[in-house]
Amino acid sequence: GEDVEQSLFLSVREGDSSVINCTYTDSSSTYLYWYKQEPGAGLQLLTYIFSNMDMKQDQRLTVLLNKKDKHLSLRIADTQTGDSAIYFCAERWDSAGNMLTFGGGTRLMVKP
């Protein structure tokens, strides 16, 4: 099976930037996504990037895509305690409809 890989844990101080990394599997992936999951809740889409883009910025969020290395990152500027959650990257293959393959998630802890 294919694996989307993420580091397990990240701890930052409030106000610092957080960078969450992901390595995906298929260079033919069309869209790559970042989802956020808070305790006891479903997944919430934070942002996405189309595969022909290198970077996307959305307020405090910056997504960087390196297709050559199949590497995706999510930078959260001015991280707040409310950003503490698990972050999942996911890739989508159009050959498989809208099927998403998720990484194992990175738990972000923000210390006051």
Next chain:
Amino acid sequence: EAGVAQSPRYKIIEKRQSVAFWCNPISGHATLYWYQQILGQGPKLLIQFQNNGVVDDSQLPKDRFSAERLKGVDSTLKIQPAKLEDSAVYLCASSSTSRSGSYNEQFFGPGTRLTVL
């Protein structure tokens, strides 16, 4: 707009028992997904419906899992009989389409947490 609804939120059963989960997608969403999320892992797709037809069920353990979406709206996922390794959160998601070429957000429900003893 109401989100994806799931019930029950929690279920505890003994192994070899049966269990069913229910999902009501966002109104008008043609595509519905069931995911299994084992503790500490990312969600894994079990089955995808387009209206009332199955698009992909390649990762559904068909000897014990079944799912239906008879009228193309609500869906049920059943496990019969349950095993210890089925303990997980079962997430339902919906999207307006599964058409390629669009970013096509999937909206997730809160999930049903199943514990098999």
